[in-house]
Amino acid sequence: MDPLKQKFSEKATALRSEIKAMLKEHGDKRFDEVTLKQIYGGARGIKSMVWETSQLDALEGIRFRGYSIPQLREQLPKGPDGKEPRPEGLFWLMLVGEVPTDEEVQWVTEQWASRSEVPEHTFKALDALPVDTHPMTQFTVAIASMQSESEFARRYDEGISKNDYWDPTYEDTMNLVARLPRVAAYIYRRTFHNGDHIAPDKSLDWSGNFAHMLGKDSADFQNLMRLYLTIHADHEGGNASAHTTHLVGSTLSDAYLSLSAGMNALAGPLHGLANQEVIKWIFNMLESLGTQRPTKEQIAKYVEDTLASGQVIPGYGHAVLRKPDPRFMAQKRFAEEYIKGDDVVEVVWKIFDVVPPILQSLGKVKNPWPNVDAHSGALLVHYGLKEYSYYTVLFGVSRALGVLAALCWSRALGFPLERPKSVTTEWVKAQL
Numbered sequence: 001m002d003p004l005k006q007k008f009s010e011k012a013t014a015l016r017s018e019i020k021a022m023l024k025e026h027g028d029k030r031f032d033e034v035t036l037k038q039i040y041g042g043a044r045g046i047k048s049m050v051w052e053t054s055q056l057d058a059l060e061g062i063r064f065r066g067y068s069i070p071q072l073r074e075q076l077p078k079g080p081d082g083k084e085p086r087p088e089g090l091f092w093l094m095l096v097g098e099v100p101t102d103e104e105v106q107w108v109t110e111q112w113a114s115r116s117e118v119p120e121h122t123f124k125a126l127d128a129l130p131v132d133t134h135p136m137t138q139f140t141v142a143i144a145s146m147q148s149e150s151e152f153a154r155r156y157d158e159g160i161s162k163n164d165y166w167d168p169t170y171e172d173t174m175n176l177v178a179r180l181p182r183v184a185a186y187i188y189r190r191t192f193h194n195g196d197h198i199a200p201d202k203s204l205d206w207s208g209n210f211a212h213m214l215g216k217d218s219a220d221f222q223n224l225m226r227l228y229l230t231i232h233a234d235h236e237g238g239n240a241s242a243h244t245t246h247l248v249g250s251t252l253s254d255a256y257l258s259l260s261a262g263m264n265a266l267a268g269p270l271h272g273l274a275n276q277e278v279i280k281w282i283f284n285m286l287e288s289l290g291t292q293r294p295t296k297e298q299i300a301k302y303v304e305d306t307l308a309s310g311q312v313i314p315g316y317g318h319a320v321l322r323k324p325d326p327r328f329m330a331q332k333r334f335a336e337e338y339i340k341g342d343d344v345v346e347v348v349w350k351i352f353d354v355v356p357p358i359l360q361s362l363g364k365v366k367n368p369w370p371n372v373d374a375h376s377g378a379l380l381v382h383y384g385l386k387e388y389s390y391y392t393v394l395f396g397v398s399r400a401l402g403v404l405a406a407l408c409w410s411r412a413l414g415f416p417l418e419r420p421k422s423v424t425t426e427w428v429k430a431q432l
């Protein structure tokens with residue numbers, strides 16, 4: 001058995017028996033009460049799911065197995081120039097709860113390179129779609145098309161024991177994550193570069209090779225990808241892409257079908273698509289103001305106009321966070337270090353000054369601060385990746401790491417079919 005799988009199997013076996021004992025002793029202990037507002041309000045804050053890979057604090061932001069983003073940047077093995085963390089290490093950490101060594105991360109890089117062959121029919125499926133099909137639609141089609149290779153589906157069909165579900169789920173996860181950069185780069189090159197595809201370079205790390213296949217070989221862009229693919233990977237279990245992957249996975253749909261479903265949730269403008277909406281909104285603002293360097297007063301007026309037309313300010317607000325998103329701050333740090341003085345970055349920082357007090361003044365917005373999506377587009381534009389309808393695919397490649405590591409845990413811990421209760425308004429009225 002490979003070393004990561006071995007470690008995962010040991011940890012999962014131990015936790016499964018611990019949970020069993022805990023449920024036996026404390027199964028009826030109350031952890032939450034549900035208000036009518038929560039029932040009608042998108043289930044905000046209701047504790048109803050277990051997610052081992054990360055946890056979100058409203059003020060501090062995300063912690064992956066207890067590690068904050070600055071701590072990850074310090075402690076995870078980095079790319080060849082020692083600057084930014086490699087997402088391979090974060091995957092290891094999320095899956096087994098330990099910060100990996102350089103050798104362990106190198107092992108993941110090589111495993112993924114060796115599993116990265118994409119089936120020919122996936123390229124054919126993509127080529128059958130109109131070239132202007134939204135990149136996220138192409139992405140979900142490509143992921144679903146690879147389901148024909150699912151180990152879990154094959155072994156389930158053969159009659160696998162419940163106790164072994166975790167094993168082919170792990171195999172599917174490793175294969176799928178290994179292939180995503182190739183699939184995602186193929187979508188980018190077919191959509192925006194006339195199908196002029198770039199062969200993988202398996203000597204590079206997972207992010208470096210992805211950058212290379214996109215057609216961006218600079219060391220700085222590779223570093224941006226390492227950071228980007230690390231910070232977007234997981235945001236506990238309740239966000240729409242994670243929860244969708246989890247829900248679909250709970251029916252014993254395999255990793256391919258579950259991730260493909262989760263990516264459809266990520267493709268919504270209130271969730272992952274917000275990163276494209278942010279840069280579109282900024283470009284529209286610059287065009288309508290006729291300048292690349294708007295004043296704060298000009299931005300404030302544009303924000304007021306956007307709100308007056310009944311639209312949200314993309315990249316601001318959050319269902320859980322109540323402070324500036326540490327993922328926004330991590331990208332701001334990257335911009336300060338690598339590309340200070342960039343015009344679009346300067347606009348993003350001015351928006352950061354202008355928007356929160358305006359949203360606060362509305363009196364209804366619970367979090368006036370920027371989320372992760374407020375910054376990412378400006379960094380990508382700087383390196384020439386201007387095709388913003390593609391941005392959510394990058395997010396999706398990263399998000400796969402967290403939701404699939406969590407899927408492995410769900411199968412290893414024997415989690416059941418998810419099926420919460422719904423009620424009608426008539427029923428609600430009868431209770432009042």
Ligand SMILES: CC(=O)SCCNC(=O)CCNC(=O)[C@H](O)C(C)(C)COP(=O)(O)OP(=O)(O)OC[C@H]1O[C@@H](n2cnc3c(N)ncnc32)[C@H](O)[C@@H]1OP(=O)(O)O
Nearest residue numbers: 270271272274312313314315316317318319364365366371
């Ligand atoms: C990776 C991610 O998914 S991060 C989030 C990405 N999405 C965005 O950036 C889109 C813009 N933001 C939003 O629409 C929201 O803040 C969400 C969807 C992220 C969170 O929604 P909620 O938890 O319902 O936010 P909240 O409780 O603060 O909403 C209360 C009111 O404030 C409004 N509001 C919240 N954020 C904003 C915003 N950025 N601009 C304008 N109004 C806002 C809501 O639309 C709602 O208005 P309503 O009562 O008239 O319907």
Ligand SMILES: O=C([O-])CC(=O)C(=O)O
Nearest residue numbers: 234235238239240319320
């Ligand atoms: O947590 C959420 O609801 C949305 C979010 O920021 C993410 O999924 O990255």
